[in-house]
Amino acid sequence: MTVSIKRLNASQADFISQLATLLAWDDSVDHQVNESVRHILHQVKTRGDQAVLEFTEKFDRLTASSVAELEMSQSRLQQALEAIPQNQRVALQQAANRVRDYHERQEQKSWQYQDEDGTVLGQKVTPLDRAGLYVPGGKAAYPSSVLMNAIPAKVAGVGEVIMVVPTPDGVVNDLVLAAAAIAGVDRVFTVGGAQAVGALAYGTETIPAVDKIVGPGNIYVATAKREVFGTVGIDMIAGPSEILVICDGKTNPDWIAMDLFSQAEHDEQAQSILISPDAEFLDAVEASINKLLPTMERADIIRTSMTDRAALIHVADLNEAAKVSNRIAPEHLELSVESPEALLEEIRHAGAIFMGRYTAEALGDYCAGPNHVLPTSGTARFSSPLGVYDFQKRSSIIGFSAKGADRMGRVASVLARGEGLTAHARSAEYRIKSDE
Known part of the structure; x- marks a missing residue:
């Protein structure tokens, strides 16, 4: 044809x-999908591990007596790395090396400078404490996605990378687990769907809450990420x-x-x-x-x-x-x-x-080497590829000298009183030297 x-x-x-x-x-998301996702997220938020277990049994046909049973040990990840064919292991390692080398060049450093009054200004760059990585499971297994999401996080210095991956009917993909071992993923839970997103966003008794959720998924995963945005950061709605x-x-x-x-x-x-x-x-x-x-x-x-x-x-x-x-x-x-x-x-x-x-x-x-997590649907007009910068945040540093506080306090006073914010003005004015 x-x-x-x-x-x-x-x-x-x-x-x-x-x-x-x-x-x-x-x-636009189907109304039924929205309702289903909101229900799942509410259950996970209020009932924690028990809700995760019930939804995992319902959607992935996987029964466990505790969420701890759904965690893959580091030794299991290493076992997967050793079990895959050598050509796959070599290819994964080569890809990981190139991805790591590229992303190490994206690292942003803290900086400071001093103005003429001796006032110190700058920016402190710090990594997120914990990031969550969603990886599709079952038939759609993407070890490349593990590398592209986990390696920038580790390069950024994220303290802990938590990976969730569904294993429908208990089918585990060793290539995905091997990629997690190579990328340095800290913990892996065989949980998927909106319930996994909810667990990462809100935390449960066993799965820790993260600061940001990244990684691709189906319509339920994408909808759940959209719903929890604000409680946690997300990479994008792809x-x-x-x-x-x-x-x-x-x-x-x-x-x-x-x-x-x-x-x-x-x-x-x-x-x-x-x-x-x-x-x-x-x-x-x-x-x-x-x-x-x-x-x-x-x-x-x-x-x-x-x-x-x-x-x-x-x-x-x-x-x-x-x-x-x-x-x-x-x-x-x-x-x-x-x-x-x-x-x-x-x-x-x-x-x-x-x-x-x-x-x-x-x-x-x-x-x-560059990241394959990219803006879609015209959003490249204002968005960038996933990178180390997505796992770092910036804090402004402001340290006024007495002379600087006097000089700029006068400016702040005028502007604050212009806005009708008297406490702001007086707070600045306390640091102004008398003109007497």
Whole structure:
């Protein structure tokens, strides 16, 4: 069955409205999901371990007499690391080393300076005490997600990283546990769903409350993270995965088709877009899509994604391609062109930018080094990839000298009285020297 991909042309009068329709994604949550998640969170908040046990038995068909039974020991994580095939162990370690090396360069240090009055000003950077990492379990096992979320937290100096991962019917994924061992995860609980998010947010008798929850999950997990935000921090509410490729028409069309597939295979809502000034190349890539699709294991998911949400966009030149890309603000952006550095100058909004024909987005998902947790649904306009900075917080440091308190107290006094806040003004005025 031939896949017909939507075609857009940037020169058309209604292009902007067509593009808006293409990008539209309904992130509103079903009322029933909302009610279910709120019920689960309330139960976990008020009944702790007992509620976690009941929901784990209900949703994951896993029975335990205590939540302590659902914790994986460090020796079990090491056992998983030793049990996986050597090529997987080596690949995990290589990926972890690159992710750690990249993120160590993101560390922010505390700083101070002194002004002319001897007043000390600065910023103290401190890590979070405890972070919670949600990892999908069952059929959807993502060891790469463990590395990308846990390693930045450990580099930041987070005191304790708590991982939760569902194990439906007791099925444990050794690759995920091995990744946790390599990444230095401190504690692992085989709990999932909204109940795991609730346990991390509120704490139970056994599972400690965390300061921030990161990591992907299904609609129940995403909804639960949205609900508990404010009690704890969260990384983001992620939408479907996206890839946008800008190509000058000189890359092998099979390569580009497979790059588009690499995101389309995530789920039916994933979005794959190709922009090129070469109309014949768009035809060639569409032909490659139809040639290669029958060879794919997840062909049905890819077909739906490509039919419903993909697009081939014709533009006048690469400059216009960059403008269209900036309007989309994609999660993943491939610059498959002769001079990616020149085009990079025109790019303002993207989660991750993949430079040149040989830089497949898939490398970024696993082992390039930069984080694969990226802003989706146009939020790259104001958001950044997950990083060490997400696990650190900043406190302002202010230490006035007597001279500084006198000089700036006069300023504060005027402004405070202008706002009608007399106690503020008098507090500052107590430190002002008499003009007598």
